[in-house]
Amino acid sequence: MKYRDLYNQGIEKLSSENIVDAKIDARLLLEYACKTDRNALFLKGDMEVTEDETKVYFDLISKRMKHIPLQHLTGEQDFMGLTFVVNKHVLIPRQDTECLVEIVLKHLHDGMRILDMCTGSGCIVISLLHYSNDCQGVGVDLSEEALKVATHNASVLGNNGIADKMDATFVQSDLFEKVDGKFDIIVSNPPYIKTEVIDTLMPEVKDFEPMMALDGTEDGLYFYRKIILDAKKHLNRGGQLFFEIGYDQGKEVSDLMCEAGYVNVEVAKDLAGLDRVVYGTFLEE
Numbered sequence: 001m002k003y004r005d006l007y008n009q010g011i012e013k014l015s016s017e018n019i020v021d022a023k024i025d026a027r028l029l030l031e032y033a034c035k036t037d038r039n040a041l042f043l044k045g046d047m048e049v050t051e052d053e054t055k056v057y058f059d060l061i062s063k064r065m066k067h068i069p070l071q072h073l074t075g076e077q078d079f080m081g082l083t084f085v086v087n088k089h090v091l092i093p094r095q096d097t098e099c100l101v102e103i104v105l106k107h108l109h110d111g112m113r114i115l116d117m118c119t120g121s122g123c124i125v126i127s128l129l130h131y132s133n134d135c136q137g138v139g140v141d142l143s144e145e146a147l148k149v150a151t152h153n154a155s156v157l158g159n160n161g162i163a164d165k166m167d168a169t170f171v172q173s174d175l176f177e178k179v180d181g182k183f184d185i186i187v188s189n190p191p192y193i194k195t196e197v198i199d200t201l202m203p204e205v206k207d208f209e210p211m212m213a214l215d216g217t218e219d220g221l222y223f224y225r226k227i228i229l230d231a232k233k234h235l236n237r238g239g240q241l242f243f244e245i246g247y248d249q250g251k252e253v254s255d256l257m258c259e260a261g262y263v264n265v266e267v268a269k270d271l272a273g274l275d276r277v278v279y280g281t282f283l284e285e
Contacts, residue, residue, distance in 0.1 A: 001054055004045035006030055010061050017065040020202070025070050026061070032074050033057035067203035080127040084153050089145035090121040091213040097189055099270045100244045100277050101127050104187050107240055107279075110134050115234065117175065117188035117227055120213060122150030122168070124187055126157060129166045139170045140179060143212065147172055175223075176230040182239070186231045189244040190223035192216040220246060224253050228260045235282040242279040250275030 010026030019025060031037060033056040034049060049057075060073050071077045071092045077084055079093035080101055086092050101124055108114070110133045116125035119139030129137045139150050147170045154168045171178055193214050198206055205214070216222055224243060231241050241262065245253050250267040257265045262280035270276035 001049055002045065003030070003034070003036075003040060003047045003049055006049055006054065006057055007041060007045075010057065013061050013065060017067070019064060019067070025064055028070060029060045029064065029073065030057055033060060067207065069204045069208050072208060077121075079123045080131070082123075082127060082130060082157060084121050084123050084126075085149060085156065086121055087149060088208060089143060089210055090149050091189075091209055093121060093123040096270055096276055097124065097244055099268070100124065100187065100189060100242060103268055103277050103279065104128060104185060104242050105131055107242075108132050108135065108185060112136075112184040113181070114138070115140065115179065115183040115186045117186060117231075118190045118213070118223070119150050119170065120146050120189075122153045122170065124189065125168060126150075126154055126166070128187070129168055130157065135167070137166075137168045138179070138183075139168065140173050140175070141170070142172065142174050143210065144172055146210070146213075175226055176234060179234060182234050182236045184236055184239050185242065186227075186235060186239070187242040188223075188227055190216070190227060192220045192223065192244075192246050192249060194218065194220040220249065221252060221256070224249075224256055228256050228262070232260070232282055237282070237284045239282050240279055241282065242277065245275060245278050247274040247276070250278060253278045254280075 007026055007030050011022050014022035014026055034053045063073055071086050077086050077093050080098055084093055112135050114125055114128055114135055114137045116139045119125055119141045122139050125137040125139045129135055141147050150170050158166050173179055191214055193216050195215055195218055254265050254267050257280045262282055265280035267275050268277040
């Protein structure tokens with residue numbers, strides 16, 4: 001069967017199950033199955049695809065029709081110009097979180113110590129280390145399986161040429177329970193979705209991404225409260241705390257930080273103009 005015909009059949013099958021971005025997913029899965037790039041559809045659309053590649057492609061399409069996330073099928077996701085391994089044990093890195101990393105980078109200086117709380121795939125701390133010099137990073141997560149993914153990502157990206165500038169370690173801990181030392185920057189994308197809202201999410205999210213990375217309990221603020229208070233014990237004077245937040249949590253999280261004594265608290269918006277990041281500075285009490 002020809003490459004373009006496979007692509008069109010993939011779109012038809014995915015659209016029949018109301019898969020968002022069916023055209024994009026059909027193309028990406030075809031590229032993955034045939035080990036091609038995005039130019040193949042335009043330059044080699046009449047290319048004959050082998051039976052083995054065809055079988056792999058339709059197997060992938062069948063799984064995607066069940067709303068299994070595309071990234072779980074390909075095993076990777078691009079983030080901040082880097083390619084991260086992902087699986088069912090970690091939250092899939094999203095563009096919203098790139099906004100968080102970009103804001104932190106504006107405040108990050110050479111030689112700083114960074115703590116990434118609820119690190120998941122490690123995409124935040126690894127990206128920060130990649131785009132800085134001589135910084136130390138610690139990623140913390142309660143999930144042992146998530147930490148395996150984060151450690152793998154740090155190792156692979158290090159072997160790709162950034163080992164000399166990456167000093168990353170990962171710690172299994174219930175928030176700050178096993179965290180030692182102080183840091184110049186603490187950053188977190190914690191679970192922040194209200195429990196009652198989770199059932200309304202897309203199947204790709206609610207059925208396949210780790211619940212412990214999503215559920216922010218009844219009001220979505222549980223982890224913000226805990227981290228805001230405990231972070232003060234682990235921030236150097238003048239250190240900063242950065243959060244990714246839900247689009248409707250800017251005032252609540254910034255108020256929590258102000259009440260806890262943080263200064264220069266700001267809310268930043270994402271590319272869609274929605275509140276996405278809250279950050280502030282800690283001065284010793």
